[in-house]
Structure formats: C-alpha cells, structure tokens
Amino acid sequence: MSYKIAICSGKGGTGKTTVAVNLFSTIQTKWTKNVQLVDCDVEEPNDLLFFKDAKIINRSIVNQSVPVIDESQCTFCRKCEEYCEFNAISIIPSVKYASVDPNMCHSCGACLHACKFGAIQEHQHPIGELTNYSRGNQTDILEGSLKIGSPMQTKIIKDLKANASEESDILIYDAPPGTSCPVVETVSAADFVILVTEPTPFGLYDLRLTVNLMKEMQKDFGIVVNKAGLGDREVYAYLKEEEIELLAEIPFNREYAGQYAQGKLLSDIPPLIEQEYMKLAIYLKNRMNHD
C-alpha cells in the first residue's frame, strides 16, 4: 500500500500546485524514485506545466453512464422522473416526450430500477480524460481533466485515484480548491493532508473552513504557510491557539513568483525555499514510519 498525501487549501491560488510539484521533486530526487504525483484538480489541472520533459504514456477517456429512454417502449408513467433526485429526467406524457439531461445526471441508476417497462438503457457519455506521463521508464505523473461543460468532476477524481499505482511508496494528490465534494473525494483515501495557506484574512478564513472539514473527516493534517512575509500574522496566532502543526513556511519571493509564472518552479530554487521542502519531506518520512 502506498502512503497517500493530499495537498489542499480551501482558498484557490495559495500555492497547492507549487507545494505539490516541489514536494514531489524533492521526494523523487532525495528520497525515493517510487513516487507518483496525481493532479486531482481536474477542473484546472496545472501540474504538467512544470514538467516540460514529461511524455505521454497512456491516455484514456472517462465515461459516465447516462440513461437513454426508448420512447417506443416508454409508457410515460413518470416513475423515473419521480425517482431521479437530480432533476435530470423530463417526461411530458401529453406529447409523448421523454428525455435525459446528461449534464444533470449523476449516474446513480435509480431510474433503471424505476422503469418496469425496460424502456431505459445506459449509454456511455464522455466527461473527461485521464493521462499518464513519464519522465523516465515508469509513469510518475497522472492527470485527470474534466471536459469543458461537464459538472462531473468528482467521478473523474474517483477514476483518476483508481488509476494510480498502489505499488508506489508514496502518492501525492494535488487537490482542487474549495471544501465540497471534489475535495472530499480527493482527501477520502489520504493518510495525511497538507493544508497550504497564505497569511491574509482570506487565506485564514478559508483555512478555518478546511480545518473543520479535516476534523469532520477525521484526517491527520498539518499546515504550510506560503507567501510568508506578505499580509499579517493572524494565521500564526490561529495555529497556536488550535495547536495545529506548522510544517513549513515558504517565504514570498517576487523573483521566484516570476519563475513560477514561466513554469520554472524546479530550477534555481532559492536555498531558503529548498530547505523548507527538505524539512517537509523529512517530516513526512518520520510520520510515515510512525504511522
């Protein structure tokens, strides 16, 4: 079994991807080659932008099962419409109209149980794709990407996680922002969660929401403060008060922000920043041995 680390934030743009990519690289070069980076931010996957040497190993389509109603078999009884909790089915008996909106459908299968006339069958509807990348011999970066217009991000994350190798020593999940179902799906299997925040009122407010989610999900977690030096000191007071562990502090560095902009996160890393990632990797190694 792999040791699974999820990187989350609540607020967007705090530096999840920056931390995930750097941590992955630190672990790969200094600890074990057998690590996979899994980009679970399927709405806006960005990890690959930082690995120009990565080659596609495999790409597959993610499908969702969507019911299709055969109007020649349908009696327009509306039972399926009643069963559908997601308002994806519309039946108008007077004009013999029956249709399913794939963008509303959650593929739960309830309508199949509702129909007693065999009028509903499931068809495959593409909602995104999974890609495996490699920079050597084996897959080390996995990405899920949601098809534009589909609201089924959680299903892609589920398939993406299943696609990662349990043979890896470590899996790093780069989570989407927010605190709702896609984040829950990403974090659900994680052994440890790193919450990345920034020292601003926005960062702190959303950190509190995410900490509540972690407590509810009974996850072990620690904090990385990114862009340290900007904003204020409130986040540190909060961590102390709540007795939450501060794992690393990445100082704000305008030059390095410019490098990030160009996709050059992994070259010319300022020594102070490199040191913080080493500290984080060592912490995780101890934690993993302890768990």
Add this chain to the structure above:
Amino acid sequence: MIEITILSGKGGTGKTGITAAFASLANNTVFADIDVDAPDLHLILEPEIKEENQFLGARIAKIDTQICTNCGFCIKECRFDAIHYRTEGGLEVNPFECEGCRLCERICPFKAISSEHSTNNHWFVSDTRFGTMLHAKMGPGEENSGKLVTTVRKNAKEKAREQNADFLLNDGPPGVGCSAIASLTGVDKVILVTEPSKSGFHDAVRLIELVQKFEIPLYAVINKCDINSEITKQMEYFFITQGIQLLGKIPFNEDMVNAIVNRKSIIEYKPDSEIAEKIKEMWNKVTEPIKELK
C-alpha cells in the same frame, strides 16, 4: 438590471479583491458572493445579516439497524460505494460518499433505509456600506454547492429587481465544474480576472471555452500584469483573437494585500493610487455603455 459574474478559472488571481473594489465604485448595485465553498467577500464588505435562510442540501441515507437484516443488496446496488459493513457488525452509510440518490432507500426489501436532507447550509441577505449583499455558509464537505449557488443567485436577482438596481455583481468560484457552471448560466456578462502565469493562462483558456459555450459576452482583466510581461502580451493577443475586450491591466502591488488586511477595498485604502485609478477606469468601461442605453 444587468447581472455580471466575476470568474477566473485559476484560484487566487484576485477576483474578490477586484469585486470589493468594484463594489465601492458601484451605485445602485446588489452584490452576491457565490463562491460558496470558500467565500471571502464578506471579510471586506462586513455584512450585517438581516435575513437568514436554510438551504436544504442533498439527502443522506440512514440505515435503521433494528430493521436491517444485513442482506447487502444495497451495498451491491450503490454506485458510490457509500455503504459498508461495520467492524462491530451491521451496515452503515458514509455520509461523505453518499450522493443522496435514494436508490438504496427505494430498493431495500425491508424498508430499513430512510434519508434526510442535510441542514448544514444557510444563505443570508445582509446590509453593507455599499448596498445589499447575499451570501452563504456551506457545511463542510457538502454535495450540492452548485445548487446553493443557484439559490443564492435566484434570490439576489429578486432583491435586485425589488430595489430596481442597475447591477447584480456576483463574486464567483474558481474552476470550470458544477459551481462555475451554476454561477454563469443566464448571466449578462462575465468578467474574467486572470494573471500572467502559465497556469493562469491555461486555466483562463478553459474558462473562456466554457463561457463561449454559453454565448455570454466576456471582459478580461489581467491582474499582477508585471509578474511576467511576456505572458501578459500573449494573453492580450489571445483576447483580441477571441474578441474579448480587455478592461485593463493591474500591476502587482502589496497594497492590494494590505487593503485586505485592513478590511478595506483598494479604492477605500488607497483612493489616489495608480491601481485605484485603473480599477475606476475598468468599472466605467463596464457601466458606461449600459448607462448610455438608458
């Protein structure tokens, strides 16, 4: 009434800071924070809550262990792997995995399963120093943020009509998934706030594709434009090819962060700064053609 949603694709490009700045410039406008996952606009607008409403979230299944015979039929049929055997015996539903489809409830041969709406979500109508604001508080890990977005927008629109407001300004969520879709269906205009980084650009392109699918007129703002002037140029060129009007460019300045620390919009915090001037120009570009129509 014109409804405008501010979106970005990538998070952290400055949507909320810019929404707050527009809020301090706008007259006769209603505001809505529809980033219900991680709402922050209230930290600047400091709303005084006038009305609190409960939003019924997704249903969550519950198994009555007194009736359940452990037949396992529901486990087999649940497509979300939300039902598990407990180590101490019996079955249980993992509320985080349950999608609330009620399939198990309907097929249980012993009628041992029921479901209840989650009551963890609330939405509010509030007064702020800039006008009425609608916002929400979602329970952790909730299933239905898209529906909550729709509810907040629907009520914000009603308020805006009631007040005969000129604008409804929505501070939107990051991404392009269900919350982003719910935040833009049927709006009159979208303002894209982006930043000149590879990831900012990549994410903006995905958002633009989504907005174009819905055929909504789109404006763009390049925030922190001097972080990488090369990418800024590429973005400007791209916007031209896509027929997207660039409202303006804002250089990186710690004053934007300091304004937030002081719970003020940049317009209030540094009214005579270059950034404030630029944002005023942008807001005029959005509102003037509409005023002329009146």
